[in-house]
Amino acid sequence: MSSVQNPELSNSKGMLTDVTKCIGCERCVEACVRQNKLPREFPAKFKSDDGLSGNRFTSIVKTDAAKADLVRMVRRHCLHCIDPACLAACLVGAFKKTPDGAVEYDADMCIGCRYCMLACPFSIPRYEYNEPLPYIRKCKMNDECRAKGGKPACVSACPTGATIYGRRKDLLEVARERIKSNPDLYIDHIYGEKEFGGTSVMYLSDTPLNETLKMPTKTEFDRLRVSSLAQKSIPSMVEPWVWVTPVQFVAVSSGLGVIWLYRRKKLLANQNNQDSNPGNENKGGDHGNR
Amino acid sequence: MVTGRPVLEGIKTLLWIFFIAALVIGLGRFFFGLGAATNMTDQLPWGFWKVFNMVAGAALATSGFVVAAIIYIFQMEKYKSVARFSILVGFLGYGSSLVALLFDIGLPHRGWHPFFMWNPHSFLFEVFWCVSIYWFVTAFELLPLITERFPFPKFTHFIHEVMLPAVILGITLSTMHHSSLGSLFMVSPTRLHPLWYSLWIPPEFFISAMGAGLSVIVLLQIIMSWLYKQEINMKVLTGLVKGSAGFLLLYLVIKVADFTVNDKWNFVFGPDITWETYLFWVESLLQVIIPLAIFLYPKTRNSIEGLIFGTTSAFIGIVMHRLNTGIVGYFRSAESVYVPNFSELLLGLGLICGAGLVFLFLLERFYIFKEPVSHGDHHDSSDIELWSSAEAQTVFLGSRAKKVGIIAVIVIPITWFFFRDQATGPFQPIVQPVEASIIGVDPLREVLRIDGNLANEFVDFPHKKHQEAFIKEYGMIAEETCVECHHLNLPNDNASNCRLCHSDMQLKTAIFDPDAHIQHFRADPEFDIEAFMKTDLSDRRKGFEACFDCHEENMKGLAAYAVKGFDQEAPGFKDVMHGSCQTCHRQREEDRAKADDNSNCLFCHKINP
Structure with a gap:
């Protein structure tokens, strides 16, 4: 499985969103809708609170002004994990991580089991629930623009430069630089650097992201008593269990064979004993049960 | 073969009503989409059909492989009387689950994809392969049941010859997919509530499934024996519940160890008590504690009432455990609640009713309660009544066909009416017009x-x-x-x-x-x-x-x-x-x-x- 050290991904691209710069204008949403030629929004039943749906790949999440002193807007879209849970979960392998850094979905392979939706720690993949034959829909980091060597449309559209696009390595440096130059403003943490094995889309914030973005953070892990997993990607966490299965296949089947042989021998020995003493009551009892 | 009590006709009518209604809903799902037929959302993408029909259904149908292991591997002849019964329950249980999945997955015409497009890292891939192969293995194990009533004894004999490898394959696949069904939920450490999430899920699921499967077979055996006026062999049933108790005890031990090692008792006894805690208590009580109390105490174990009570409790408990793990445990992180709507329930339960109809059909026409004199050298064909053309006619013609037709004519429009009503519901805009004007x-x-x-x-x-x-x-x-x-x-x-x-x-x-x-x-x-x-x-x-x-x-x-x-x-x-x-x-x-x-x-x- 791929990991942070995967050489193929060393030059992978990513996005960095500075939460303090976002003004919530939704230009990125508009650009995404235009670029992907997305149809009208679904009726509200198929739209979740965070605004993402089968027809919206990105959205702006706002903090509840009633609850928080600081109102912040954050872009929500696929984080394009370095070791994606959806990729490991998909039973036909419809997801792939491109060297570009994007996690792409192949609709031609999908069977519609929705396991990727269950597996995604950020709850990003969406489903076309109103279609008789539905597909998974999610942000693909704008494959068309990337193919031409350009930026994703949402990044170009951002008027304040809250979202920037570039090599993940460079973005990390930019983020560190920003934290260094303005330590009073930012929380000293780059969300996405290590979360779930690292993500290609990262966030820099002055407010905890689990409140604004409803993103699972380390506190969440601590609360759930799985803190040892906080820095690991989900695939690497469950990987050992996957390889138990082939071992189990060999072990159980051969074990059963051995048990059968052993029991057989014992039964045969018993039978021989019985044959030598005809009129044994055991045999009669056996028949009675039927 | 066997004759049933008069109440059986009423039961069959009910089963037909639910089954036909389920087919109507199934058709509607392909017209209006999953959103219209179910209450699933993007946050809670796995609903009733997957978690109840597949995950819980597989646990309930565990009996097939456990009893096969007891009889063929451990060679305990005593339990032979429930062999066919339990393998049939396993076969039909899995069959109805697989049919439910065809409605649940988005693109069922691509159901063959995992056979050719591999992702061995996926637990679901494993489950898919094991379940689908296992289903064919159970079908194979049941073949003699059908063929013995037809005049090709050589074929029947051949199947008996190769039964052992098939049984071993079936049991192995079962041990694999029952644990993998649990591992399915291991991918969501942050989303599933810690009461149900654990890295120990695979053995927990496997062992609890075996415990529940044996209980279910006892319950079904009691019900069916009563319906068809068969004698109940208490010795066999108490033996089975003893096994069930053993597995449940093991499950309890693993669960306690899990909570201790992973330091999760605070969710059970406080201070982190939420509504999930109460649900967990009810579930544990029904799934483990009540059945154990009954099965371990000889006096209750040996009475029919005790068996019925204990096995029913285990049955409800295991369904609760699976639903909690697969659906309810996700409520808190999803910040929303999923309640299956009427069409989901109808399809899920209706398909089980359909399996029930097949079960009763086979029970009445083939040797299931009593296996005719054991196969092998002293095969006595006079024991077996061969299939006659007169019997074949009663299957498709006669009063039964008429009854089913009448039920269909009544049930189809009613179901369609209610489903149509519900299907159009969600598509209405949420903002209602102030006046009917522009x-x-x-x-x-x-x-x-x-x-x-x-x-x-x-x-x-x-x-x-x-x-x-x-x-x-x-x-x-x-x-x-x-x-x-x-x-x-x-x-x-x-x-x-x-x-x-x-x-x-x-x-x-x-x-x-x-x-x-x-x-x-x-x-x-x-x-x-x-x-x-x-x-x-x-x-x-x-x-x-x-x-x-x-x-x-x-x-x-x-x-x-x-x-x-x-x-x-x-x-x-x-x-x-x-x-x-x-x-x-x-x-x-x-x-x-x-x-x-x-x-x-x-x-x-x-x-x-």
């Missing part, structure tokens, strides 16, 4: 609710705020503000005549002086005043053009549209509305001092919750 006006006339294209989608337009802004920023008088925007067509009209509104052309108002109007024309030597006065203003297009030639400026938003064939047809309400809003707001945006971000579509076009 513009709804709130009582204070501060906000207009506009539905330009009559699609029941509304945009809230702060009318009063705009008026105030014009007065404040441009120093207009109140009446003047209207003209800034309202040189429009009538709603939903293409070329409204100006006179429709300006019927007071002869009166002097704050914004219009008819005398000045005429004098202005006279002053212009190039203007053909005579032709203008003769213009037939009742003609819609001519009337509009007569005004628009001069008054383009007043109609700010319209300017852009003049280019695109404005002489042919005036823009509709929607175009004008967009033109007006965007023209002003984009202009303001260029003027940085007044910049706002109201110019993009999404500022207005949000579906308001």
Whole structure:
């Protein structure tokens, strides 16, 4: 499985969103809708609170002004994990991580089991629930623009430069630089650097992201008593269990064979004993049960 | 073969009703989509069909492989009397689950994909392979049941010969997929509640499934023996529940160890007590504690009432455990609740009813309660009544076919009516129209609710705020503000005549002086005043053009549209509305001092919750 050290991904691209710069204008949403030629929004039943749906790949999440002193807007879209849970979960392998850094979905392979939706720690993949034959829909980091060597449309559209696009390595440096130059403003943490094995889309914030973005953070892990997993990607966490299965296949089947042989021998020995003493009551009892 | 009690006919009628209704729902799902047929959401993508029918269903149908292991591997001849019964339960249980999955997955015509497109890292891949192969193995194990009633003894004999490898394969696949069904939920450490999430899920699922499977087989055996007036072999049943108790005890030990090692007791005994804790207590009580108390105590274990009570409790408990792990445990992180709707329940349960019908059919026509004298050398064919053509006729013709037809005629329209009603429900817009008109006006006339294209989608337009802004920023008088925007067509009209509104052309108002109007024309030597006065203003297009030639400026938003064939047809309400809003707001945006971000579509076009 791929990991942070995967050489193929060393030059992978990513996005960095500075939460303090976002003004919530939704230009990125508009650009995404235009670029992907997305149809009208679904009726509200198929739209979740965070605004993402089968027809919206990105959205702006706002903090509840009633609850928080600081109102912040954050872009929500696929984080394009370095070791994606959806990729490991998909039973036909419809997801792939491109060297570009994007996690792409192949609709031609999908069977519609929705396991990727269950597996995604950020709850990003969406489903076309109103279609008789539905597909998974999610942000693909704008494959068309990337193919031409350009930026994703949402990044170009951002008027304040809250979202920037570039090599993940460079973005990390930019983020560190920003934290260094303005330590009073930012929380000293780059969300996405290590979360779930690292993500290609990262966030820099002055407010905890689990409140604004409803993103699972380390506190969440601590609360759930799985803190040892906080820095690991989900695939690497469950990987050992996957390889138990082939071992189990060999072990159980051969074990059963051995048990059968052993029991057989014992039964045969018993039978021989019985044959030598005809009129044994055991045999009669056996028949009675039927 | 066997004769049933009179109540059986009623039960069968009920099963048919539910089964036919389920088929109707299944058809509807392919017409209207999963969203209409189910209550699943993006946050809770696995619903009743997957978790109840597949995950819980597999646990309930564990009996097939456990009993096969007892009989073929451990060679305990005593339990042979429940062999066919339990393998059949396993086969039909898995069969109905697989059919339910065909409705649940989005693209069932691609169900064969995992056989060719591999992702061995996926738990679901493992489950898919094991379950589908296991199902064929159980079918193979059951083949003698059918073939022995037909005159090809050699084939039956051959199947008996190769039974052992098939049984070993079946058991192995079972141990694999039962643990993998648990591992499915291991991928969501942050989403599943810690009471059910654990890295120890695989053994927990496997062992609890075996415990429950044995209980279920005892319960079914008691019910079916009663229905078909068969003698109950208490010795066998108590033996089975002893096994069940063993597995449940093991499960309890693992669960306790899991909670201790992973330090999760605070969720059970406090201080982190939430509603999940109570649910967990009920589940544990039903799944483990009550059955264990009954099965471990010889007096209750040996009484029919005790067995019924204990096995029912284990049955409900295991279903609860699976539903909690697969659905309820996700509620907190999803911040939403999933309750299966009526069509989901109907399809899920109806398919099980269908499996029940097949079960009863086979029970009545083949040797299931009693296996005819054991196979092998002393095969006594006189024991077996061969299949006759008269019997075949009773299957498809006669009173049964008539009854099913009548049930279908009654059930299909009723189900379709209710499903149709429900299916169209969610597609209605959440914002209800204020009045059945194009513009709804709130009582204070501060906000207009506009539905330009009559699609029941509304945009809230702060009318009063705009008026105030014009007065404040441009120093207009109140009446003047209207003209800034309202040189429009009538709603939903293409070329409204100006006179429709300006019927007071002869009166002097704050914004219009008819005398000045005429004098202005006279002053212009190039203007053909005579032709203008003769213009037939009742003609819609001519009337509009007569005004628009001069008054383009007043109609700010319209300017852009003049280019695109404005002489042919005036823009509709929607175009004008967009033109007006965007023209002003984009202009303001260029003027940085007044910049706002109201110019993009999404500022207005949000579906308001």
